[in-house]
Amino acid sequence: MRLRPIFWTGTTCTRASIRPQWSFRRQLMTLAIETSCDDTSVAIVEKKVENGRAVAQLHFHKKVTANNAEYQGVHPLVSLRSHQENLADLVSEAISHLPPKTASRDHDFEHGGLEAQRPEAVLDVTKKRLPDFVSVTRGPGMRSNLFTGLDTAKGLAVAWQAHALTPRLVSALEPSATPTLEPDFPFLSVLASGGHTLLIQSASLNDHHLLGTTNDIAVGEYLDKVARILLPTELLQSTRSTMYGALLEKFAFEGNASQTVDSQKSKSTCNTGSAPRTSTFSSATASSSQQYLDSSSHDYTWYKVPPNHEEALKTAMTKWGWAFNQPLVTAHCGLKVNDIELSFSGLLTAVERVIGYQTDPVTRKRTKIERTLDEISLEEKKHIAREAMRAAFEHVAYRVVLALRSLASDPAPRSVVLAGGVAANSFLRHILASTLCARGFSHINLYFPPPSFCTDNAAMIAWTGIEMFEAGHTDTLSIRAIRKWPLNQLLDPVVDG
Template identity: 45%
Template sequence: MRPSCLLIRRAYASSKAVCQQRRQLLTLAIETSCDDTSVALLEKHPNNSATLHFHEKITCDNREWEGVNPLSAHISHQETLSALVKQALQKLPVQRPAIAHIGNSLLVPTKYGTETRRKPDFIAVTRGPGMRSNLNTGLDTAKGLAVAWQIPLLGVNHMQAHALTPRLVSALEMDSTAGLNGDHSPAFPFLSLLVSGGHTMLVHSRDLCDHEILASSSDLAIGNLVDKAARDILPASTIKATSDVMYGRTLEKFAFPEEKPDYNYRPVFNNKGNFERLPTAYERSLGVPFVLKPYEMEYSFSGIGAEVRRWMDSKPDMDNVERQVIAREAMRVAFEHLASRVLLALSKDNVKDVKSLVVSGGVASNQYLKHILRQVLDARGFEQMALVFPPPKLCTDNAAMIAWTGIEMYEAGWRTNLDALAINRWSIDPRAEDGGILGCSSWAREEKVLL
């Protein structure tokens, strides 16, 4: 049941009132929302810098199904998570003997014998959104560790973590020995373009727990579109040779095989400032989504996929040169569609104070997307808008972003009760029907924070 709007407003208002912690914070984090099993150990230092002591990920082999198989992913989590946690314990920082006691230390068996290591201050874990059974594997493990070590639990919203990933990157890049407290970048407010196989959202990130969804997909997520298009476009031999089911990455390499590709891209607008269908060297081309609704704050990618399929079906013996053209066109049209709603958002008065656009999620690792967004923004007078892309290894699902978001929420005073359940659908927008990040049950609040 959704909490009352009054309770949600009170919770959100109070989330700004807690002092930020300045002591060391160490967390062990777990991510199991889809088919990636990931564990991280992250430490935040008093000067706001951070150190990633451990970060590993094992991805379920879904090649047999050419996509994520929920049951296989669930089994993979159960087979691999405990081993990753065991590896992480080996990387816990050594505890200083002068302050070691049962409350802040763990005895960890190592190849050199038993050593006294620092106990994490809390456990962070993805609580949602995602596949419920997969989430439960991580959440149940996290609860067990929290009880065994007698430390707090913090359930993290996966999409909130994607939005905050650049702030993790800025903390990791800071000097941990510097005396001054650094500021995390980007500062709120900023725009977030969250693009993955399961989500496509343009978000106005105003604060830690206030992320207003400005536009989302009414059908396919963009990552789903790119993967489906890849399966249609790529030669069978290329599909067979892939080591995973990240077909979008393979499609990008197929479309731009050069080490330093020349994208040869400049945005073309009509006299109303909108994108239009562009001709190709062939009889066919790909249309622009929502051509009759160019000002609708919404995304739609299913039409692009349908046109790609029709083009491919028209030539069963198509050569690789034409396949490469279709690959480039499919990505261009999809990425321009993303950019079009960013431009619409930037025209609104309540977004004009934004100076950064964060692009995160698995599709954010696509360099052609980065190039198109920069070119479009520059062409429309937004040269000063900073484009923030996390490193590719932090664009896809990972426990490091869960650890960082856990730390930001922990410092704001939030804890998760042990009766918390996994949430397969969980908005990040407090205006949504479920109340957003703070709208779910099992949140606890600590008003007094150590400085």
């Protein structure tokens, strides 16, 4: 009986341990677990090579989100309890979706993996193919929550003897995908979530450089806070989810914003003369940023990219006398800011003041007269929601332009990937695509993962695990969770605590 070492991977992975080469494998399958925050997610993903191209098959993918509605935010203990209550059931359900055995036992042993390491008597018990390895989120995240998933993964690895690559998973899932996974390195990643707003240069699978981030709050936290102070109480209480940014989008654009955009990429030339629109289409048929803009079910024809800062100040002014301007455009001395850093706390303060105090529409100055939310008309509330998003999203889009300019010869990224929970916002997608077109970057490919892959999910952990495993990175059973994980320590993280 040929036995092989135990294989498993904690995502993001530590330096590779010694193991056999897997480049000859025609297929790999992993069970993945994600418990970094309030989502408990399990997935089974298989990667095959068919007709010279990589193809991903999602055998199982399910997520349970903790009910944090009472706290209007993520409560660590509530989220931990949800992981403890739901993870075992999800793993059990996932196991039932493992594909049946199709190869002989000799074939299984020949190709290794967890299947090859089980005792012969145990192999006769099950009719299922076992994963080749287990993938799990090791960090960053809430440490107790991470340990719940990490310890479960270790248990599975023993019993069986065993987030920035999401768009490459989506590319492999496409039925008519090209032979090479997309996007190709190098590319620029924009991670927009409740905990992070990052601009990352991805040069290779494990070579990522942080170009810019926030010094205060993330864009997702900003949107959530705007929603909590602006939206009617009954609307906030009508959902178990704490994704208030999604509620803000729905409120701002009525029924249109509730329609999800399931597009994944757009590329080639941009005709700035046509009216911007966005819509649902498959990445296999999309070809340009302009096509993304022209194909939308969301009508944003009213939005135009301002040609300069002065024009932006004019167009931002509303009939109520208030305006939200893009942060960090000019310094106190009046000079243009070309730093890639982001900031949303000042914009949040501006929104709070517009909601809390009356503005004189003639003088366009804020008065000292306080007002309640009930005193604000529905029309003005919707404008506040739209303008609060517009200013923040223009800020992100302009930083992407600055990043692309700074990387013009480094070599220059060929693609921009938008990921994270806020990436599901169709208005953000529209503003980013429109800004790139207006600023001379129509040749840049845009990748927008489907909304279901924007938030924390085990499918992206599974795919990252597969790519890291193929590159030679595995972990021992002694690894621990990491609360904070800097990009420059991907392969050699410092374990805190």
